[in-house]
Structures are given as C-alpha cells and as structure tokens.
Amino acid sequence: MPFISIRDLRVAFDGTQVLHGVNLDVAKGEALGLVGESGCGKSVTWLAALGLLPGTARVTGSVTLDGQELCGASRSTLEGVRGGRVAMIFQDPSSSLNPVIRVGRQIAETLRIHRGLMGDAARLEAIRLMDMVGIPDARKRSDTYPHELSGGQCQRIMIAMALAGEPDLLIADEPTTALDATIQAQILDLLSAVRAETGMAMVFISHDLGAVSQVCDRICVMYAGRIVEEGRIDATFGNPRHPYTRGLFDAIPRLEGGRERLVPIHGTVPDPRNLSNGCAFSPRCDRATDFCRSNLPVLKPQPDGRFLSCFHPVTGISKSSCTSGQHESAAA
Amino acid sequence: MTALLEARDLVRVYEISRGLWKKPTLVRAVDRVSLSLSAGETLGVVGESGSGKSTLGRMLLGIDPATEGQVVFDGQPMPAMGTTEWRRLRAQMQLVFQDPLAALDRRLSIAEQIGEPLVIHGLATKSEVKERVAELMSAVGLRSDQAGRYPHELSGGQRQRVIIARALATEPRLLVCDEPVSALDVSIQAQVVNLLRDLQEKHGIAMVFISHDLKVVRNITDRVAVMYLGRIVEEASSDVIFTHPQHPYTRALVSSVPVPGRKLEARIILQGEPPNPARRPAGCAFHPRCPVVLPSCRTSAPKLGAVGTGHIAACHLIAQSDAPLVA
Structure with missing residues (x-):
C-alpha cells in the first residue's frame, strides 16, 4: 500500500484550472522525481496536497497519507503531518530561514514542535542533525545567523530542519537549482546518503533531468x-x-x-x-x-x-x- | 590573426566595509586576468558564484573600471567610462543580461526598446529606426504584431529575444552574454542558444559567453576559460577542456554535470564550499578543496603555464609532470 496517494487532484486559481486531475502514489522509502517546465504544476501538486496553497485556490480530489484523508482536513491534522510525517525543502534556502534567529535555535524549534524536545536535549539534537548534514564544526555553527552561511550551507540547514521531525517523506522542491555545480553535487550526494540512512521516501521536484536521474528511482513528467x-x-x-x-x-x-x-x-x-x-x-x-x-x-x-x-x-x-x-x- | 578584444592583467579591487569603525576589506574580485578574443570567436567563461566572471564581463565592456591592467578593443585602449569616445565604442560592444524582465523598461513597448540604441547613438533617422526594428524583430524570431507589446505581456523566452534584438541593433562586433539562458526553461533555452549561434555565424560577432551551465557552454563556445576566485586556472579549446581537463578544479566541475539517465557514480565531489573572495587562501586558492593537494600548494601560488597547444593551466601538479592527474 502506498504511503501517500493522490487521486484526481485538481487545483484552480480564480477559476483557471492549473491542475487537471493528477493521480500519484509514493511508496515507503521510494524516491520519485517530478519534472517539467515552469508552470506545469509540479510544485502546485504538493503544495495542494499539503494544504499550503492560499485560500483563493480551489482544491478538489483526494490525498491520503497512510489511509488518512488530508484534502479538506482540519488545520490541526495538517499541522501534525507537515514538518512531522512529511517535510518540505525549497529552492531558495535563505528566504526559508528566519534571518534574525540563530540557525541552531531554528532547528531546535522544529524539534520542540514535532518531537517535544526542550532545552539542552533540543540543542544537542540540533547539533547532531547539523553534523549529519555535513556542516563542519556544527557546535560553533549552530550559533551563527543564516546570512553568515553560504547558500549550500543554508540548504544543509534546511535539510537538517526537515529531518528534525523524522519525516517519512521529504518533498524537495528544486533544492539544488540555486546552487553552484560543485555544491549541487554535494547536496545531491547528501540527500542520497540521508535516504540510505533513514529510509525516508523523497519526492524530488526539478526541471533538471540530470539531477533527477541521479537521485530518483521513478519519474513523472x-x-x-x-x-x-x-x-x-x-x-x-x-x-x-x-x-x-x-x-x-x-x-x-x-x-x-x-x-x-x-x-x-x-x-x-x-x-x-x-x-x-x-x-x-x-x-x-x-x-x-x-x-x-x-x-x-x-x-x-x-x-x-x-x-x-x-x-x-x-x-x-x-x-x-x-x-x-x-x-x-x-x-x- | 589580430585580436578584436584583448585584456591585459586585469585587476578589479572592491572595498567592502565591515561596519562604521572597522577598516574596509579589500576584495580582489578579478586578479590579473589576461585573455584575447578574435573576431567571430566565442569564448566561454565558467566558474562558480564569486569567481569574478560577471565582474570580468563588465570590465571587458568598460562598465566596471579596471583597478589595474588594460582592455584593448580593436587595437585601441578602452576609453574611460562615460566619455564620448567610450559611448561611441559601446555601440560596437553590447551586453546581454540574465534577467530580461529586470533589463527591460516595463513602461516602453518592445519596439521602442529595441530601437532605443539606434536613437541614443544617432545611427538612424526616425523612419529608418522603424524599418530596422522590424528587421531585428524578424531576425530574432519575434512576430511583427508583437511590436506594440509590453515586456510583461511576453514570455521569458520572448523577452530574452527582445534583449538580444536590442543588443544587435547597433550591429556590434562584440557581444558579452552574462548567463543569457540560465533563467529559461530547457525547451526555450535551446531556441535561444540556437538563435545566438545563428546570429553570430551570420554577422561574425565575437562573443564572450559567461555561464555556470557547462552543457550550454560546451555547445556554444570555441574556447573556454575556467575561473576560480578571480583568476583563470585553465583555458583551452572547448573540445580539450571537456575531454581532457587538466586542472583538478576543472575536472571536478566537468564531472559534476548531471547527465540525464545516469546514476550518481564516478563523480569528483569536492569537499568544502566555494571560498570567500574576501578571505583568499594562501598559495593556490583551490588547495583547501583540492583532492590531489601537495604541500607546496599551501604556500606558493602556481602560475599559468602551457600544458599543450593552446592549452594553459595553473597547477603545481601539471607543471611537475606530463602524467595525467588521478584524483
């Protein structure tokens, strides 16, 4: 049985239909690539599935996660899923991080919300996660602000934050598009390593067919x-x-x-x-x-x-x- | 063959202030770069963000003044920016930007914008401008009924065509393209790359093509210069750079290009981040990330030297032996 199952998902903005009935399954531990050009609906599919679209969007269809219906679910249900069972990372890491809070605290906040860790326990776990995503000298770096880190390191922080809730599925929306070629190779490598270690499933959204073929098992165009x-x-x-x-x-x-x-x-x-x-x-x-x-x-x-x-x-x-x-x- | 454009030991130093009371830091964004470009040739400049490739592009046009060194265009030294001579010269050399929406005026129709360089440089009368704009639009594949449109009414690919048409209006001999197709979707990117190639072949324009996308650079350029922290670390013909890269950085860069349909394997994954130009490592700037670093790399900076015909590289390992490097 698939972990997450999308059936006949349709999205319309101001009466303009942009998603015309998408059916998609993601099995446990699987890496699925979603490719297409800008505006083809690859990001909208997942934003709609997780209830992240603005109120003006009309979403119909069904999204079930382990049998639980998410489409039209209550806010508290969705908040339990987002960041917890399903985490998401985006193209531009620096705009997803809070510029005035130290990165270690931002990760610790996720740990508090999703795993109930407090104080030192959260701080140590945040450092462990930063270590895991390959940030050198994690203890010291946890006290830095996002602007003090490079784009590649900010993306690593985002991945650490996504891992904080121990998700079963990571949605990576163009995670390497804004990065330099050699750093892109590092992040793709990291995503594969993290998946091998934790066994989480991944949906990799990208327009780069090359990047998709490096980390995915299955592909949807x-x-x-x-x-x-x-x-x-x-x-x-x-x-x-x-x-x-x-x-x-x-x-x-x-x-x-x-x-x-x-x-x-x-x-x-x-x-x-x-x-x-x-x-x-x-x-x-x-x-x-x-x-x-x-x-x-x-x-x-x-x-x-x-x-x-x-x-x-x-x-x-x-x-x-x-x-x-x-x-x-x-x-x- | 005489060079159309020649850069000699170009240096660009920026001052970065670190606060009110601290002394500003000096950053050498471009550090003793020399290159030459013949008429009709395409030179690719590749490197990561912060490598100084865009600064170099602007310096070649004289928009960014050189701190040291000199740009020679058609045998004459580049006049200072803003002077009448420089303006006159600028008609012969144009820049194509990455983000077409930012480079276009959203209150002017595209026909007005394409014709603007002709008016500014006084190259045509009013009636001639109209005719020339129509010619340019058809040359870049825009329909004549789109002349009255505004930038926001066009797609990304069409806007990039407008930028290219505008750059071509003065019949330049040199085109500096700074990431011209990076913001475009794959299917549109191929259209614009083909367009640039056709126009270049037809008009014999020399082109400096700045990009981080090695696949596109491979397709469009004759020669490639690889930059790392403000310096050229390797330069050779496009065929040689992509089949027999010598510098460890070039090797890593070429191997990091994801190929559709191929899994992660046999790639050189560099450790560490692209370094900060404000804190340039001693010795060879690449040594903290280099997989084949030697003790001497930490102390002395390698010089650019010939490693083959028309092939130069700056690496201690290459200078020491002819044997191929194994990472």
Missing part, C-alpha cells in the same frame, strides 16, 4: 497540469515515449556532444486560461494529428510498466503494440 509519462527512471530516460519527454531530452545540450545544433521544442508552454480541448502538447508536437487536437489522451499503463498519455508515442527500441488500441478507448 508533467506538462500543463497533467502527468504525461511515468515510469522507472532507466526505462523512461533510456527510451522516452512521450514526444514531450523526448523533446526535453533532445533540447538539452550534451557534454560529449560538441557543437551540434540543439533541437528545441518549438513554441511555448500554453496559457492555462485557454487550453485546447485536445492534448495540451499538440500545438508544439510534430507527431500531432487532427485527432490529437480534438481529443484528450488519458494516462494509460503500457506493456513495459510505464504510464503514458499520448495517441502517437515515439516508437523507440521496444515497439509497443497497444498504441492503436488507445485510439478507440480514448475516443469512446
């Missing part, structure tokens, strides 16, 4: 508020089937590639206020037909274990036989 492809990371990245996933791969320059011309995806991400009736990717897709433009593909399981929502998927090495059957079932 999102486009315009929907999941378009989902599968094991090696299978999906080894042989992307959705034209959008394929396009993302082709658009990334390669280190070993030299100066060959890049293959961009033409056009831009659609405006959520006027999406077409058909596949949202069809205006940018080379494989799209009139059928794609008027009918909405559904995310369907494929023989190789992945999920795909496309009428004309890219046929890679393992040619799938079920593509023709999709036409009728989707049209019906």
Whole structure:
C-alpha cells in the first residue's frame, strides 16, 4: 500500500484550472522525481496536497497519507503531518530561514514542535542533525545567523530542519537549482546518503533531468497540469515515449556532444486560461494529428510498466503494440 | 590573426566595509586576468558564484573600471567610462543580461526598446529606426504584431529575444552574454542558444559567453576559460577542456554535470564550499578543496603555464609532470 496517494487532484486559481486531475502514489522509502517546465504544476501538486496553497485556490480530489484523508482536513491534522510525517525543502534556502534567529535555535524549534524536545536535549539534537548534514564544526555553527552561511550551507540547514521531525517523506522542491555545480553535487550526494540512512521516501521536484536521474528511482513528467509519462527512471530516460519527454531530452545540450545544433521544442508552454480541448502538447508536437487536437489522451499503463498519455508515442527500441488500441478507448 | 578584444592583467579591487569603525576589506574580485578574443570567436567563461566572471564581463565592456591592467578593443585602449569616445565604442560592444524582465523598461513597448540604441547613438533617422526594428524583430524570431507589446505581456523566452534584438541593433562586433539562458526553461533555452549561434555565424560577432551551465557552454563556445576566485586556472579549446581537463578544479566541475539517465557514480565531489573572495587562501586558492593537494600548494601560488597547444593551466601538479592527474 502506498504511503501517500493522490487521486484526481485538481487545483484552480480564480477559476483557471492549473491542475487537471493528477493521480500519484509514493511508496515507503521510494524516491520519485517530478519534472517539467515552469508552470506545469509540479510544485502546485504538493503544495495542494499539503494544504499550503492560499485560500483563493480551489482544491478538489483526494490525498491520503497512510489511509488518512488530508484534502479538506482540519488545520490541526495538517499541522501534525507537515514538518512531522512529511517535510518540505525549497529552492531558495535563505528566504526559508528566519534571518534574525540563530540557525541552531531554528532547528531546535522544529524539534520542540514535532518531537517535544526542550532545552539542552533540543540543542544537542540540533547539533547532531547539523553534523549529519555535513556542516563542519556544527557546535560553533549552530550559533551563527543564516546570512553568515553560504547558500549550500543554508540548504544543509534546511535539510537538517526537515529531518528534525523524522519525516517519512521529504518533498524537495528544486533544492539544488540555486546552487553552484560543485555544491549541487554535494547536496545531491547528501540527500542520497540521508535516504540510505533513514529510509525516508523523497519526492524530488526539478526541471533538471540530470539531477533527477541521479537521485530518483521513478519519474513523472508533467506538462500543463497533467502527468504525461511515468515510469522507472532507466526505462523512461533510456527510451522516452512521450514526444514531450523526448523533446526535453533532445533540447538539452550534451557534454560529449560538441557543437551540434540543439533541437528545441518549438513554441511555448500554453496559457492555462485557454487550453485546447485536445492534448495540451499538440500545438508544439510534430507527431500531432487532427485527432490529437480534438481529443484528450488519458494516462494509460503500457506493456513495459510505464504510464503514458499520448495517441502517437515515439516508437523507440521496444515497439509497443497497444498504441492503436488507445485510439478507440480514448475516443469512446 | 589580430585580436578584436584583448585584456591585459586585469585587476578589479572592491572595498567592502565591515561596519562604521572597522577598516574596509579589500576584495580582489578579478586578479590579473589576461585573455584575447578574435573576431567571430566565442569564448566561454565558467566558474562558480564569486569567481569574478560577471565582474570580468563588465570590465571587458568598460562598465566596471579596471583597478589595474588594460582592455584593448580593436587595437585601441578602452576609453574611460562615460566619455564620448567610450559611448561611441559601446555601440560596437553590447551586453546581454540574465534577467530580461529586470533589463527591460516595463513602461516602453518592445519596439521602442529595441530601437532605443539606434536613437541614443544617432545611427538612424526616425523612419529608418522603424524599418530596422522590424528587421531585428524578424531576425530574432519575434512576430511583427508583437511590436506594440509590453515586456510583461511576453514570455521569458520572448523577452530574452527582445534583449538580444536590442543588443544587435547597433550591429556590434562584440557581444558579452552574462548567463543569457540560465533563467529559461530547457525547451526555450535551446531556441535561444540556437538563435545566438545563428546570429553570430551570420554577422561574425565575437562573443564572450559567461555561464555556470557547462552543457550550454560546451555547445556554444570555441574556447573556454575556467575561473576560480578571480583568476583563470585553465583555458583551452572547448573540445580539450571537456575531454581532457587538466586542472583538478576543472575536472571536478566537468564531472559534476548531471547527465540525464545516469546514476550518481564516478563523480569528483569536492569537499568544502566555494571560498570567500574576501578571505583568499594562501598559495593556490583551490588547495583547501583540492583532492590531489601537495604541500607546496599551501604556500606558493602556481602560475599559468602551457600544458599543450593552446592549452594553459595553473597547477603545481601539471607543471611537475606530463602524467595525467588521478584524483
């Protein structure tokens, strides 16, 4: 049974639907990557699931954590889950930390709220956590303010704080995007090490396909508020089937590639206020037909274990036989 | 081949005040950097935040005055910022910024902004400006019906096209691009990178491409300079830098690039943080993080020396032997 299970999650801001029914499961101890371009709904999915969206957002659907319904749950229920069973870290660590409180105290505060630790016990545990996330000389550093630490170290503090509640699931929203290349490598390494040690599950939200493949087991590719492809990371990245996933791969320059011309995806991400009736990717897709433009593909399981929502998927090495059957079932 | 742009021993020192009564600290953001760029060539400048790459970019245009050293453009020393000569020269060298929304005026239509350099430099009459703006817009792939739009009505990629069109308006011979595609989504990034390459090939513009994204640098540049704490630590052709990096820092940087579809393995993960330019380590600045550090690295700073044809690096280990470094 999955640890957290999202069913038909829909989010609308001021009447504009931005999330169109997302279904997603995260098993215990699993690392799931969520990729897509800005505005595709990858962050909104989790903010909605944890009740962190502003009141103007209309959220419908179901989010269950170990059988407990979170969507529409009371504030106290959600506060017990957030920071405790499910922790979240964000892209910009320095804006998530309080600039006028010493970092050690900020971690200790989380320990008090979620584990009831007080005084010296909390202080020592905060130092232990800082040690665990690789902050040198943690005892001394616990007395510093966030501005005295570098971006990479602030992100380590955020991770320490997230670990303070001993979460079963960590949602990492673009945790390395603002960091330098060598520091990004350190943080990815740290996240993997922490997961190996604690066995917590992780959802890694990123637009960087490279970073995702380094730390995740499974991946979901999102486009315009929907999941378009989902599968094991090696299978999906080894042989992307959705034209959008394929396009993302082709658009990334390669280190070993030299100066060959890049293959961009033409056009831009659609405006959520006027999406077409058909596949949202069809205006940018080379494989799209009139059928794609008027009918909405559904995310369907494929023989190789992945999920795909496309009428004309890219046929890679393992040619799938079920593509023709999709036409009728989707049209019906 | 004569160089279009040459930088000789550039130094930029900033004063950082540490409070009212304390003496200000001097920070050498750029420390004796020399480089040259031929017409039509693309030089990549890579490094982490605080490495001085953006300061160097501004110094090459004369926006940030050099504390020491000299920039020579087309055989002539760079005039001081703000002088008439400098303004005239600036028409030939333009800057492309990272954040297009911050670099555009949100109260002017994009056509007005693209035409502005022509008006400022007095390069065209009113009717010519209109014609030229239309040309520029089509060159960067903007539709003519978008001319009256305002920056907030455009997407990030389109705004970056506006910035590029504006930079090209005066037909510059040099373009300094400071992280031009970092704020863009992958699919749009590829569009803009291709656009820059096409324009460069068509007009023979020399380009300094400053970025922390090694994958993009690999794709667009001919030559790459790697900076660490204000100094160039390695410079070579793009092919050599990415296939046979010599400096331990370059090696770590190249290996840290995440490749889609590959798990964590065989990467050189550096210990420690990028150092603070205000507290530069003694000896080789990289020694506190270097995986192959020698005792001599802590005391003496290595000099840039040739390690192959058109390949220079500053490392004691490379100077000592021809054998490849093993981290």
